[in-house]
Amino acid sequence: MKHIHKSLVAAAALFVAGCQAQLAAPGPIADESGETRYMREYGVSLPPAGYVEFCEREPGECARRASAGGRLVMTPQRWAVLNEVNTEVNRAVVAATDEEIYQTAEHWTLPDVAGDCEDYVLAKRKQLIDRGFPQSALLITVVRDEDRLGHAVLTVASDMGDLVLDNKSDLIRPWSDTNYVYYKRQSRSDPQRWVALTPKAGTSTALAAIDAGRASHTAR
Secondary structure, three states: OOOOOOOOOOOOOOOOOOOOOOOOOOOOOOOOOHHHHOOOOOOEEOOOHHHHHHHHHOHHHHOOOOOOOOOEOOOHHHHHHHHHHHHHHHHHOEEOOHHHHHOOOOOOOOOOOEEOHHHHHHHHHHHHHHOOOOHHHEEEEEEEOOOOOEEEEEEEEEOOEEEEEEOOEEEEEEHHHOOOEEEEEEOOOOOOOEEEOOOOOOOOHHHHOOOOOOOOOOOO
């Protein structure tokens, strides 16, 4: 993912082979206070340029939909679906950069065979919405990963906490267990609106962006 006035260049997606989906319900999230279970929001932020361009091409994927509101109530059935979709997309999509696929620095899209991190996110989000999950609980989220590279994950806003679906792992984890730095994500009230997840990721273009980053496709 690139600087906000260009496009955020996502770290190349890492395809994780041989991992097993975690089908047991998650245990209690470390701290029962909202500070640990839920990401704190710091006001309005700018959307990634790649997301804006995607919405121009695919307005139906970005339109605001009716929602029951509130956080997703996690049930064993929903937990199984989350794991199924996360694992299936991780294994179906081959990791590749936008330069390799489209000969451009940044291109958000629903992948056919190959894609990078935000493409995995878009595919998972679409499949979960198609299977009855509320749009308001499925939030595209921009982070800096453990290698300090730009990355994107899907956050599920649930009553058990903010959970992360990541193309780097089949394991669905609480956001606080990821070792990522969280910068911004979609608003739960409107997918076209983005909110900052750190005081330094607001409307300041110098601080809101994640610098360009590339990573090896070698599985971790």
